Amino acid sequence: MSKTTTTELTFHWPALGVSRVPYQVFTDPALYACEQARIFRGDVWHWVGLEVETPAPGDFTTQWIGDTPVIMIRDTQGVMKVFVNRCAHRGAMLCVDQRGQTKQFTCVYHNWSFDLDGRLRGVAFRHGVRNQGGLPPDFDFAAHGLQRLRVEVLHGLVFATFSAHVVPLADWFGPRMTAHIARIFQRPIRLLGSYSQFMHNNWKLYMENVKDTYHASILHLFLTTFGLNRLSMEGGLETSPCGGHHLSWSKRTAEQMAGTEYTQGTLRAMQQDFRLADPRVVQTWPEFPDGVTNAIQGIFPNFVVQQIQNSLAVRLMVPRGVDACELHWVLFGYADDTPEQTEMRLLQSNLVGPAGLVSMEDGMIGSWIQRTIAQDPDQTAVLEMGGRAIPSHGSRVSEASVRGFWQAYRTVMDV
Amino acid sequence: MAPYDELIHRVERRTADYIGCIDDGALERWPALFMEDGLYRIVTRENHARGLPASLLYCRGQGMMHDRVAALRRANIYEPHVYRHLVAGTRLIREEPAGGWRFSTNFQVIRTMHTGEMVVFAVGVYDDVLVEREGVLVFAEKTVVCDSSRIDTLLVIPL
Numbered sequence: 310m311s312k313t314t315t316t317e318l319t320f321h322w323p324a325l326g327v328s329r330v331p332y333q334v335f336t337d338p339a340l341y342a343c344e345q346a347r348i349f350r351g352d353v354w355h356w357v358g359l360e361v362e363t364p365a366p367g368d369f370t371t372q373w374i375g376d377t378p379v380i381m382i383r384d385t386q387g388v389m390k391v392f393v394n395r396c397a398h399r400g401a402m403l404c405v406d407q408r409g410q411t412k413q414f415t416c417v418y419h420n421w422s423f424d425l426d427g428r429l430r431g432v433a434f435r436h437g438v439r440n441q442g443g444l445p446p447d448f449d450f451a452a453h454g455l456q457r458l459r460v461e462v463l464h465g466l467v468f469a470t471f472s473a474h475v476v477p478l479a480d481w482f483g484p485r486m487t488a489h490i491a492r493i494f495q496r497p498i499r500l501l502g503s504y505s506q507f508m509h510n511n512w513k514l515y516m517e518n519v520k521d522t523y524h525a526s527i528l529h530l531f532l533t534t535f536g537l538n539r540l541s542m543e544g545g546l547e548t549s550p551c552g553g554h555h556l557s558w559s560k561r562t563a564e565q566m567a568g569t570e571y572t573q574g575t576l577r578a579m580q581q582d583f584r585l586a587d588p589r590v591v592q593t594w595p596e597f598p599d600g601v602t603n604a605i606q607g608i609f610p611n612f613v614v615q616q617i618q619n620s621l622a623v624r625l626m627v628p629r630g631v632d633a634c635e636l637h638w639v640l641f642g643y644a645d646d647t648p649e650q651t652e653m654r655l656l657q658s659n660l661v662g663p664a665g666l667v668s669m670e671d672g673m674i675g676s677w678i679q680r681t682i683a684q685d686p687d688q689t690a691v692l693e694m695g696g697r698a699i700p701s702h703g704s705r706v707s708e709a710s711v712r713g714f715w716q717a718y719r720t721v722m723d724v
Numbered sequence: 725m726a727p728y729d730e731l732i733h734r735v736e737r738r739t740a741d742y743i744g745c746i747d748d749g750a751l752e753r754w755p756a757l758f759m760e761d762g763l764y765r766i767v768t769r770e771n772h773a774r775g776l777p778a779s780l781l782y783c784r785g786q787g788m789m790h791d792r793v794a795a796l797r798r799a800n801i802y803e804p805h806v807y808r809h810l811v812a813g814t815r816l817i818r819e820e821p822a823g824g825w826r827f828s829t830n831f832q833v834i835r836t837m838h839t840g841e842m843v844v845f846a847v848g849v850y851d852d853v854l855v856e857r858e859g860v861l862v863f864a865e866k867t868v869v870c871d872s873s874r875i876d877t878l879l880v881i882p883l
Contacts, residue, residue: 407770502771502778505874530799583798587787635874640778655777656784663875664766664781666792670801672878 318343322724323689327552327712328697333686335511335679340722341631347722348610349375349628352475356612356625357381357391359639360465361498362408367425370408373627374469379458380404380414381467384425391469392427393456403455414455427455463487464494466623482608485547486554489606492597493614493621497644501654505637506663510675512611512626512634513718518671519624520607520714522546522557522705523694526576528674531666533579535591536561537618538603540706541569547701548710553609553717555710561593561602561618590659590666593618594650607710609717617667619650620657632679636672638662728816735827735854736814738861743809743831746882751796754882755789759855763865764789766883768873769848780870780879792882802880804838807845817851824855824864831868833883835876846883847871 318339323329334340349355357372358381369382371394378394380403394403396416403414403423413430415422420433429450437443458469461478468478479487508515518524526533526540533539544559570576585591593602596619606614611626625637638661642654660667682688692715695707699716702709718724725733738757745753758764766781783789810832817826828849835845846868853865868883 500776502776504768504780507874507876528801580798586790587785590788655782658778659782662780664879666795669878669880673802
């Protein structure tokens with residue numbers, strides 16, 4: 310737990326543990342402030358970008374770690390660095406652009422400049438004008454650099470942390486989660502595009518949604534009717550020992566649907582008479598030797614690695630206050646994709662994003678919860694599908710990884 | 725009327741048909757405004773400028789457009805809302821080597837929710853290729869370039 314917060318919390322988790330979630334966690338500004346300290350600036354790793362976005366020295370992108378703006382840059386030696394995007398003089402934002410190329414950071418306000426290691430290199434009128442004004446002679450340049458974060462890169466994914474104590478990145482993930490990242494980022498990727506989706510709900514309601522394998526084929530008709538992902542397919546749900554990371558997967562070719570609710574006509578999402586005039590949107594090719602056609606990985610607290618058939622993406626959920634958030638999507642393929650493979654990925658990208666035939670509902674469902682809970686902070690959501698613990702198991706008729714998220718949340722937040 | 729002005733006027737009338745069909749909720753008529761193999765895409769200005777190919781929405785041909793409408797009617801879940809399009813500034817960009825003309829038209833879409841809440845949902849430019857078929861202009865391509873990369877909540881009705 311970080312000790313950087315002074316927030317006094319009036320909050321107690323229900324005695325039933327992570328099978329209950331008090332609505333207060335989605336509405337309380339004091340908890341939100343505490344999350345900024347204990348999660349986003351605490352002993353937690355945060356995804357800040359893809360190495361491929363900054364191929365040359367001096368290439369940078371900007372990103373958010375919670376409410377803190379950061380810069381990710383490749384330095385002159387080719388090493389990835391992450392700094393708080395704030396001038397050490399008076400606090401102005403250094404880089405407003407989402408991406409760019411620079412030899413140094415120069416603040417527009419008073420021209421203080423910093424090298425790519427974050428060291429203060431220049432101060433306008435440092436010696437004043439004709440020896441009048443300027444900085445005191447004992448001003449310590451070395452003490453006024455940019456705030457630098459700890460950085461690690463794993464298979465081209467760049468992570469940063471404010472913590473000096475959190476375990477190395479590979480240990481933070483554990484071997485199973487690391488292996489899945491290696492599976493997706495097995496060879497050089499090619500960016501296909503990015504966009505974001507603004508949601509009118511607390512950021513954690515979206516992370517619950519991502520980790521909720523129970524809802525997918527009930528809310529999203531496209532997954533169900535077109536056989537992209539059903540609970541009756543061979544699949545699995547794995548959670549990390551800390552609970553915070555999860556991996557859910559399924560195989561489209563291995564399914565036993567007979568005798569399930571899918572064939573009984575009770576699910577809105579299963580409409581046997583719904584046909585596509587042009588099925589190219591759901592045409593796929595088997596790309597991974599393990600046969601897994603759908604794999605969603607959630608990394609605590611707010612990062613997602615997506616394989617929906619051949620649609621590959623990462624998503625970052627950025628909080629925007631207690632009742633709003635913004636989901637950033639980055640779509641990619643591989644550098645060695647054929648033009649035909651790229652075209653299939655682009656057509657399948659109709660399934661994802663704010664206009665995604667599969668995923669659009671996820672942009673809305675959190676706000677349906679946010680609207681109902683404000684007056685009942687002590688009431689709770691119920692999470693008992695698949696039991697009350699967080700085991701890894703074969704069934705995805707389960708809320709185990711949602712409970713896992715809350716277990717990790719309670720540990721990091723000390724609540 | 726000069727030939728250029730007459731051409732622009734015809735495109736403006738076609739665009740009025742296009743936005744009328746969406747704003748009136750007559751989406752079943754929307755695909756017929758395109759060539760059978762017509763292209764309809766919604767992209768962000770930023771991806772477009774960076775040469776990145778991903779779309780927010782990507783239909784190759786009327787079949788995919790009909791599927792989008794069918795999904796919106798039967799499959800997708802969203803709160804009731806309507807659009808009102810405002811368009812302006814149609815101009816000819818060039819004659820296309822393969823036939824037809826490329827036009828640019830500014831658009832703005834105000835979204836009104838069932839609750840009465842109104843927002844400027846999208847602003848940008850239509851990058852259109854129109855061709856003449858049996859005396860009628862139809863869209864061979866329509867790329868909706870949104871100035872913002874950020875979509876509020878979800879995008880289900882075409883822009």
